[in-house]
Amino acid sequence: SVDTACRRLTASWVRDKAASDPESTPLCEFFESFDRAASAGDLASFMPPGVYTLADLRSLGRERRICPYFLARQMVKYANVVVYSYQYLLDPKVASIVSREMQKECVVVFDEAHNIDNVCIEALSVSVRKQTLEGAERNLRRISQEIDRFKATDANRLRAEYNRLVDGLAQRGNLPISDAWLANPSLPDDILKEAVPGNIRKAEHFLAVLKRLVRFLDGRLETENVENEMPVSFVASIHSQAGIDQRMLRFCYDRLHSLLLTLEITDTDEFMHIQTICDFATLIGTYSRGFSIIIEPYDDRMPEVRDPVIQLSCHDASLAIQPVFDRFQTVVITSGTLSPIDLYPRLLNFNPVISRSFTMSLTRDCICPMVLTRGSDQLPVSTKFDMRSDPGVVRNYGRLLLEMASSVPDGIVCFFVSYSYMDGIVNSWNEMGILQDIMQHKLVFIETPDVVETTLALDNYRKACDCGRGAVFFSVARGKVAEGIDFDRHYGRLVIMFGVPFQYTLSKILRARLEYLRETFQIKEGDFLTFDALRQAAQCVGRVIRSKADYGMMIFADKRYSRHDKRSKLPGWILSHLHDAHLNLSTDMALHTAREFLRRMAQPYDKAGSGGKKTLLTEEDLQDMARDAMEM
Amino acid sequence: MDYRPSRMAVVAKCAEAFIREFFDQNPLSHVGLVTIKDGISHRLTEIGGSPESQINALMGKLECSGDSSLQNALELVNGYLNQIPSYGHKEVLFLYSALNTCDPGDIMETIEKCKKSKVRCSVIGLAAEIFICKHLCEETGGSYTVALDESHFKELLLEHAPPPPAIAEYAAANLIKMGFPQRGAEDLISICSCHKKIKSGAEGYICPRCKVNVCELPTECRTCGLTLVSSPHLARSYHHLFPVAPFDEVTFKLGQKGGQNCFGCQQSLINTGGQSNIHVRCPKCNHHFCFDCDIYIHESLHNCPGCESQRSSSR
Numbered sequence A: 001s002v003d004t005a006c007r008r009l010t011a012s013w014v015r016d017k018a019a020s021d022p023e024s025t026p027l028c029e030f031f032e033s034f035d036r037a038a039s040a041g042d043l044a045s046f047m048p049p050g051v052y053t054l055a056d057l058r059s060l061g062r063e064r065r066i067c068p069y070f071l072a073r074q075m076v077k078y079a080n081v082v083v084y085s086y087q088y089l090l091d092p093k094v095a096s097i098v099s100r101e102m103q104k105e106c107v108v109v110f111d112e113a114h115n116i117d118n119v120c121i122e123a124l125s126v127s128v129r130k131q132t133l134e135g136a137e138r139n140l141r142r143i144s145q146e147i148d149r150f151k152a153t154d155a156n157r158l159r160a161e162y163n164r165l166v167d168g169l170a171q172r173g174n175l176p177i178s179d180a181w182l183a184n185p186s187l188p189d190d191i192l193k194e195a196v197p198g199n200i201r202k203a204e205h206f207l208a209v210l211k212r213l214v215r216f217l218d219g220r221l222e223t224e225n226v227e228n229e230m231p232v233s234f235v236a237s238i239h240s241q242a243g244i245d246q247r248m249l250r251f252c253y254d255r256l257h258s259l260l261l262t263l264e265i266t267d268t269d270e271f272m273h274i275q276t277i278c279d280f281a282t283l284i285g286t287y288s289r290g291f292s293i294i295i296e297p298y299d300d301r302m303p304e305v306r307d308p309v310i311q312l313s314c315h316d317a318s319l320a321i322q323p324v325f326d327r328f329q330t331v332v333i334t335s336g337t338l339s340p341i342d343l344y345p346r347l348l349n350f351n352p353v354i355s356r357s358f359t360m361s362l363t364r365d366c367i368c369p370m371v372l373t374r375g376s377d378q379l380p381v382s383t384k385f386d387m388r389s390d391p392g393v394v395r396n397y398g399r400l401l402l403e404m405a406s407s408v409p410d411g412i413v414c415f416f417v418s419y420s421y422m423d424g425i426v427n428s429w430n431e432m433g434i435l436q437d438i439m440q441h442k443l444v445f446i447e448t449p450d451v452v453e454t455t456l457a458l459d460n461y462r463k464a465c466d467c468g469r470g471a472v473f474f475s476v477a478r479g480k481v482a483e484g485i486d487f488d489r490h491y492g493r494l495v496i497m498f499g500v501p502f503q504y505t506l507s508k509i510l511r512a513r514l515e516y517l518r519e520t521f522q523i524k525e526g527d528f529l530t531f532d533a534l535r536q537a538a539q540c541v542g543r544v545i546r547s548k549a550d551y552g553m554m555i556f557a558d559k560r561y562s563r564h565d566k567r568s569k570l571p572g573w574i575l576s577h578l579h580d581a582h583l584n585l586s587t588d589m590a591l592h593t594a595r596e597f598l599r600r601m602a603q604p605y606d607k608a609g610s611g612g613k614k615t616l617l618t619e620e621d622l623q624d625m626a627r628d629a630m631e632m
Numbered sequence B: 001m002d003y004r005p006s007r008m009a010v011v012a013k014c015a016e017a018f019i020r021e022f023f024d025q026n027p028l029s030h031v032g033l034v035t036i037k038d039g040i041s042h043r044l045t046e047i048g049g050s051p052e053s054q055i056n057a058l059m060g061k062l063e064c065s066g067d068s069s070l071q072n073a074l075e076l077v078n079g080y081l082n083q084i085p086s087y088g089h090k091e092v093l094f095l096y097s098a099l100n101t102c103d104p105g106d107i108m109e110t111i112e113k114c115k116k117s118k119v120r121c122s123v124i125g126l127a128a129e130i131f132i133c134k135h136l137c138e139e140t141g142g143s144y145t146v147a148l149d150e151s152h153f154k155e156l157l158l159e160h161a162p163p164p165p166a167i168a169e170y171a172a173a174n175l176i177k178m179g180f181p182q183r184g185a186e187d188l189i190s191i192c193s194c195h196k197k198i199k200s201g202a203e204g205y206i207c208p209r210c211k212v213n214v215c216e217l218p219t220e221c222r223t224c225g226l227t228l229v230s231s232p233h234l235a236r237s238y239h240h241l242f243p244v245a246p247f248d249e250v251t252f253k254l255g256q257k258g259g260q261n262c263f264g265c266q267q268s269l270i271n272t273g274g275q276s277n278i279h280v281r282c283p284k285c286n287h288h289f290c291f292d293c294d295i296y297i298h299e300s301l302h303n304c305p306g307c308e309s310q311r312s313s314s315r
Helices: A002-010 A012-020 A029-039 A054-064 A068-075 A092-098 A113-123 A130-153 A155-166 A203-221 A231-242 A246-250 A252-262 A268-286 A318-327 A343-348 A391-407 A419-432 A434-441 A451-466 A480-484 A508-521 A525-544 A587-601 A619-631 B007-025 B051-059 B070-081 B107-116 B131-140 B150-159 B231-241 B291-301
Strands: A107-110 A126-129 A227-229 A291-298 A306-314 A330-333 A367-374 A411-416 A443-446 A471-476 A494-498 A552-557 B034-037 B040-043 B090-096 B119-125 B144-146 B189-191 B198-200 B248-251 B278-281
Touching (some): A130 A155, A130 A203, A203 A252, A203 A268, A231 A246, A246 A268, A367 A587, A391 A411, A391 A419, A391 A552, A411 A525, A471 A480, A525 A552, B007 B051, B070 B131, B107 B131, B131 B144, B278 B291
Parallel strands (some): A443 A471
16 A cells, blocks of 8 residues: 555665665655755745645645655644644544644634534544454564564664663654654543553563453454443453453553564554554553443344444543643634534533524525425325335325426435435335436436445536436435535535434444433433434535525425424524425425525526625725724 | 416417517517427528518417427527528527426537527526526526516516627628618509519519519518618617617706706706706717606617707717
8 A cells, every 4th residue: 555655665764774775775755855855954945835735735746856745744833724634633543643733822623513523432432343353363473473583683673672661761752754654542641651561561572462452352252242341341351351451451552553663564554453453452441431342243234144343432522622622722613504502512521712603694595495294195204213114105205306306407416314215215216106207307316335436426417417407316314425515506406305314323332322421411312313313414405505696495304303302403594594484394385485486596696785785795895894893 | 376378378479579579679680480399499480580470380389298408409590590691690599498408419519509600599497597598698698587477577588679788799890782672653563572462562662673572671572682671670770789878967056057958858957946956968969858858868769869969070
């Protein structure tokens, strides 16, 4: 892989060897020029002031023959604005490498942060499967071979490492930039800065400890029942059965990292398995609250196939984000669908200085949300588990889509609650002949779990909308499309949310998390599940409108949306356009509303709003406003 | 809510009114009708200068069925309009009721072709706004509107009768051969070339080149192909090309010489009672007019009396 190949050319021991023997050791020209510039303090000349995207960096690197990756890593320190993904700040494994030198005075803005609690939880969760354990055993065998080889040829290296550990350095301090690939999985404040315990200082002893740990985990995987344990009891059972105490577990990661560096291992992706095991060990050794270990022998959806997994799942989202709050002076969490807004401070355990919710300033009502609770035959529709396979409900949903496809131009997006539900209902529609009728009006595209297929489908969907043929896109509420893809302008004139996208409520991890939330934060289970479902629904329907001149309709097709406890959790900008006349609609009423809305929205629209109230300010307006504010 | 008795009937009725209004405003123009049915477009009538043949076709039984194909219609229209000489302004007006278009090829190429041959395409939609129609109109410089109901539709349609403003740039300066026929003598009896009926000379016009009898103007002589018009027709088209400049608003200042009476109707412009005395003034001849005369000059007369009454040749 790219990582391995890069490391083979840039690791510190490779470069040392090349200094003495330049013929046989290839080096990376780009990295060498980077290194020369960095040591001369000359990097800034390579990056004149400006705005650089990844593509810009690559072309800069190609032009100036310098490695864009390491250049970017270095220049993060000097940049005024850095845009990157959440993990670089929240996941301890990468944050302590990339974001270590961000100063206190930085302003951190988390955009589209409605899922931030899930990101925080995933950053501290690890899962271990049979393949991981088998891979770990292979890795351990390889490491022991390497150790034997070194003992025969270069025993000094191992001894030097032993001495260093005795001297009390658990971590290796400032490593050269090309040697650090992943960091300690626990939060920086929780890493012990002490000497590594005596019984794992010697490389062979450490390997023996790891072998016992892997065997213990293997034994735990053989269980036939679902088990849910607290980390404390799990650590206790490790101690009693494998003889590894908590302090040893805590140092697993550091010791492994040091060992791999000493043995000059370059193909790090081969060793990901043992790294996962060590991450797991370090985390259970460090944290006792807010985590639980769940062992599942079978996947609930396929009870015959045995697929055991040990999951260390974090339940407390505030753990990962606490260092960010402590370190930076200003942190802003913002999103278009952050509702209800008072739940987030409770989940992330912080006191907001300002908590504000803004509405959209529009000159015309460019969104038309509707809550549809029944079909034309007045039967209620829902994706509630007991109503899902009712043929009347399926037919009503099908007719809703058919009527809308014949009255709405260009693109329509439909969101379903899960892949299995989408498969089932599309099959039923095919049998009833509804799918063929829909295809008379518009082409149909569908999202699949495969990324390449979905990208192709999306591409063709856009082509169909552009050339006037019109298309419908079937997608899933928690899939890739719902998270990232925009359907603005004619690509999304209507979005239909079929049902309420609850999470899979029988999942053990979810149950454990709900219990933790109830005990620690007093958040009721039903409230949390509803909040999670509705933020997902709001995120899905928010894809259709991206500017003031844009317009789109949203249909929430489930009878449960008319209940106040669900409806009130929708974000303010949707609720402000959800008139009482658009609640509790049936298919024909929704059709009538849709037709009228489309005709109205097709009339010419003055973007700057020069008629009545202004919504697009010019520079003179801003200066006037500033002058008024100063005079007051 | 939707059009009664049927969309086709309403559209046909409004189209008839449009054709009459169109020929009233543009007597020198030609109109042809095309329908799109089952994905294929058919030519309903030839491009001609007489309103009667177009209206007769509209009154006939018009059916609609199947998909609509914008690309096929554009190709057909492009083919016909390519035969028009370059001094003519080419336009297409789509009365579009479908919500999509089912095309055999790449419609973007066809739009490029239309753009290159300078065909101005406009669309009036009956249902909702479609992206491809908007794109078509933006590319070719036309206008895209969607009708809210029947009366709005008629209004939008009649707005297309006067020619679009930016017309002067397209026309190359060419000499166009036209004939100005006279009425024949009373006792001259001949067969008219359009209906093949015996007519007296006084009921028709005599083509100046080939001397055949034609019934009505403007028309194209069937024998020699000369365009036959009368001078009032030309005058009516002329004002679209050279419209009267909009007048400036001025207020009456005390001590101002002249400008106390409207130049058009001679009514006093000074309003007793001290209300604000706003009236208008022509920027070219500097004569003052009241608001009523302003409306009359711009909408009906199409000539400013002040400019016309000046004898100076520099204008």
